[in-house]
Amino acid sequence: MRRAACVAVLALWGCGQVAGTQAGSGSAPKQYLTRDALLDPRICESCHANHFTDWSMSMHAAASSDPVFLAMNARGQRETHGALGSFCVQCHAPMALRDGMTTDGLNVGSLPFQYQGVTCFFCHSVSAVTGSNNAALQLSTDGMMRGEFNDPIANVAHASTYSPLHDAHESASASMCGSCHDVVVPETDAGIERTFYEWAHSAFSGSGGATCVSCHMTPSAVPMPIASVPGAPARISREHDFPAVDVPLAPSSADADAAVTPTSQVQQELGNGAIQGALCVTGPPGGSVRVILDAVGVGHKWPSGAAQDRRAWAEVIAYSAGAVIYQSGVVADGAAVTAVQGDPDLWLLRDCMSDAQGHLVNMFWQAATTEGNELPALATFSATDPRFYQTHIVQRFPRNGAKFAQMPDRVTLRVRLQPIGIDVLQDLIASQDLDAGILDAMPTYDVPLAGPTRPAQMEWTVQAAAALSYPADDGTIATCVATPDFNISSMLTLATNHTTCSP
Numbered sequence: 233m234r235r236a237a238c239v240a241v242l243a244l245w246g247c248g249q250v251a252g253t254q255a256g257s258g259s260a261p262k263q264y265l266t267r268d269a270l271l272d273p274r275i276c277e278s279c280h281a282n283h284f285t286d287w288s289m290s291m292h293a294a295a296s297s298d299p300v301f302l303a304m305n306a307r308g309q310r311e312t313h314g315a316l317g318s319f320c321v322q323c324h325a326p327m328a329l330r331d332g333m334t335t336d337g338l339n340v341g342s343l344p345f346q347y348q349g350v351t352c353f354f355c356h357s358v359s360a361v362t363g364s365n366n367a368a369l370q371l372s373t374d375g376m377m378r379g380e381f382n383d384p385i386a387n388v389a390h391a392s393t394y395s396p397l398h399d400a401h402e403s404a405s406a407s408m409c410g411s412c413h414d415v416v417v418p419e420t421d422a423g424i425e426r427t428f429y430e431w432a433h434s435a436f437s438g439s440g441g442a443t444c445v446s447c448h449m450t451p452s453a454v455p456m457p458i459a460s461v462p463g464a465p466a467r468i469s470r471e472h473d474f475p476a477v478d479v480p481l482a483p484s485s486a487d488a489d490a491a492v493t494p495t496s497q498v499q500q501e502l503g504n505g506a507i508q509g510a511l512c513v514t515g516p517p518g519g520s521v522r523v524i525l526d527a528v529g530v531g532h533k534w535p536s537g538a539a540q541d542r543r544a545w546a547e548v549i550a551y552s553a554g555a556v557i558y559q560s561g562v563v564a565d566g567a568a569v570t571a572v573q574g575d576p577d578l579w580l581l582r583d584c585m586s587d588a589q590g591h592l593v594n595m596f597w598q599a600a601t602t603e604g605n606e607l608p609a610l611a612t613f614s615a616t617d618p619r620f621y622q623t624h625i626v627q628r629f630p631r632n633g634a635k636f637a638q639m640p641d642r643v644t645l646r647v648r649l650q651p652i653g654i655d656v657l658q659d660l661i662a663s664q665d666l667d668a669g670i671l672d673a674m675p676t677y678d679v680p681l682a683g684p685t686r687p688a689q690m691e692w693t694v695q696a697a698a699a700l701s702y703p704a705d706d707g708t709i710a711t712c713v714a715t716p717d718f719n720i721s722s723m724l725t726l727a728t729n730h731t732t733c734s735p
């Protein structure tokens with residue numbers, strides 16, 4: 233519908249024009265800005281200041297200046313004797329690659345600002361999606377900025393046009409994002425980051441679902457002008473900071489004088505209600521713990537994306553009379569969760585990568601296969617469909633079904649996350665590709681749980697758990713605390729067999 237209307241509007245405004253002239257509103261043709269000028273996000277800033285400020289804080293702005301990216305690309309080029317080629321920069325510095333400013337990304341740090349990262353011009357010039365992974369995107373040469381509006385007012389900088397690839401309400405927009413948010417190693421076909429694939433196979437890609445843009449680009453609460461020019465109408469605009477879990481580790485070159493982006497600011501925006509679940513203790517004698525997690529608010533697996541580098545785990549501590557009687561997943565902030573010894577119950581969510589010989593590897597150009605145990609995305613929105621509850625994943629502590637020597641009187645749960653695992657950083661430091669100072673900058677988060685107060689921790693006590701129970705797998709009645717409206721009894725149908733990566 234919007235598309236048809238758009239064609240009519242653009243016909244009025246001369247949408248078929250070659251770049252550089254504007255036959256708008258009956259006035260004499262004016263010059264638009266040149267392509268060179270439009271490449272630079274700072275040019276957009278002069279009229280779209282909010283968009284620029286948001287984008288500067290985003291991982292898109294930092295995609296080629298991030299020290300971990302630079303280190304990993306440098307090491308990959310060395311270890312593959314250059315065979316990696318343009319693989320990484322096709323997504324991390326796409327304009328630089330397409331304009332021939334780089335071939336392997338090794339010089340990307342010294343390129344001019346307009347060639348760093350995923351820029352405004354790049355996204356807003358995409359005219360076709362030609363594949364479902366590895367940045368299969370076609371850019372237009374018509375100089376028109378594509379967006380969600382079919383009635384843009386004319387402006388002196390650029391021609392505008394409606395595009396379903398840039399419309400939150402069209403699933404085509406997810407295929408635009410998804411083409412980059414889906415990484416497959418060409419030689420081995422190993423699926424490294426499958427966010428788009430996960431979304432496409434979840435309930436979110438169906439009716440009543442949501443696109444990447446609906447969740448990752450928050451709409452403004454009230455209509456406001458999207459450009460600071462006289463006569464610009466009020467419209468619903470979208471935030472451009474693309475919040476998720478990762479954090480820029482160096483000031484992005486967009487704002488070299490500013491301090492590092494306040495880490496949690498971007499991350500916290502999205503964490504609201506993403507993970508729901510319950511913390512239960514099975515009945516006496518002895519007692520043991522059940523943790524149920526469900527990534528209900530996430531449109532793909534959790535964690536997703538670079539889940540081979542990401543580390544998410546459950547920290548469970550059981551007490552009796554103030555003394556710790558059991559613990560799993562206890563890792564100091566800034567320490568590597570993979571280095572934890574003697575914790576057979578550790579519930580670590582990640583992708584494991586192996587080479588052709590089956591050895592665990594950390595760098596994805598070494599990977600022949602991947603295997604993950606992330607929380608699955610919702611398969612259906614219908615509560616009467618049995619698949620609805622398959623995403624409620626339960627883990628037993630201890631995993632082998634053993635019982636504690638005594639009943640705990642207090643148990644705590646935190647879901648913890650390192651955007652990039654300390655072990656992955658240590659690996660890059662050991663190969664002398666990364667400065668050791670980076671370790672201190674990598675946060676270890678407590679992932680906020682669903683609920684009005686977004687608690688960082690769940691606490692089970694006999695009293696708090698008095699109202700909620702279910703018949704547990706060990707034949708006793710488990711009593712639980714849970715996030716609001718979480719359906720405990722449904723977990724009877726759940727999968728339980730999640731493993732950690734073991735070499």
Ligand code: HEC
Pocket residue numbers: 269270271272273275276277278279280352353356377378379380381382383384385386387388389390392393394458459461464465467
């Ligand atoms: C001289 C001011 C100016 C500059 C510079 C400018 N824009 Fe715009 N832009 C506008 C105006 C005005 C509109 C239309 C606003 C409206 O209709 O509400 C617009 C609309 C847009 C739209 C929406 C198009 C649609 O149909 O949905 C996008 C996307 C856009 N601009 C991106 C950019 C990008 C990217 C840059 C930098 C390369 C840029 N703009 C530079 C003034 C400008």
Ligand code: HEC
Pocket residue numbers: 273276277280283284285287292350351352353355356379380397398399400401405445449458468469470471472
């Ligand atoms: C990763 C891709 C991407 C990047 C990078 C990006 N945008 Fe957008 N932008 C979008 C999408 C998608 C929409 C449409 C959202 C919707 O459907 O409501 C959009 C919408 C817009 C709009 C229309 C108004 C609004 O807020 O929805 C403007 C103006 C705009 N972008 C300007 C910019 C500028 C300026 C930059 C750089 C500073 C930029 N964009 C960077 C993807 C991007």
Ligand code: HEC
Pocket residue numbers: 291292294295296298301322323324326350355367405408409410412413444445448449474475476477478479537
């Ligand atoms: C040109 C390829 C490309 C396109 C197109 C693209 N992205 Fe990205 N995106 C990236 C890269 C590369 C990063 C990660 C940068 C880094 O971490 O170094 C990223 C990061 C992100 C992040 C932050 C991830 C985190 O862990 O914090 C979000 C959210 C995101 N993109 C959403 C989107 C959405 C929504 C769209 C579509 C409107 C989109 N992206 C389009 C390449 C792309």
Ligand code: HEC
Pocket residue numbers: 406409410413427428431436442443444445446447448476477478499502503504506529530531532534535536537538539542679
């Ligand atoms: C229903 C809402 C929703 C939809 C739809 C959605 N996401 Fe997300 N996404 C989230 C939430 C919530 C998180 C997790 C944030 C957190 O952990 O705090 C997330 C995380 C991410 C991350 C970081 C990876 C990680 O480990 O969590 C990336 C990258 C990302 N999304 C990209 C996308 C792309 C690309 C699409 C479309 C193909 C998409 N998302 C669709 C809600 C959504």
Ligand code: HEC
Pocket residue numbers: 300301304305308316319320321322323324365366367411412413414415416425478536537538539541542597651652
């Ligand atoms: C098809 C597009 C694509 C290709 C190719 C690609 N990346 Fe990424 N990369 C992304 C996206 C999208 C994200 C953000 C996903 C997320 O944060 O979960 C990302 C995130 C990252 C991150 C930060 C997140 C993390 O946990 O590590 C690093 C570092 C990185 N990529 C390095 C590389 C290197 C090195 C290469 C080449 C060997 C490469 N990427 C190839 C799209 C790509």
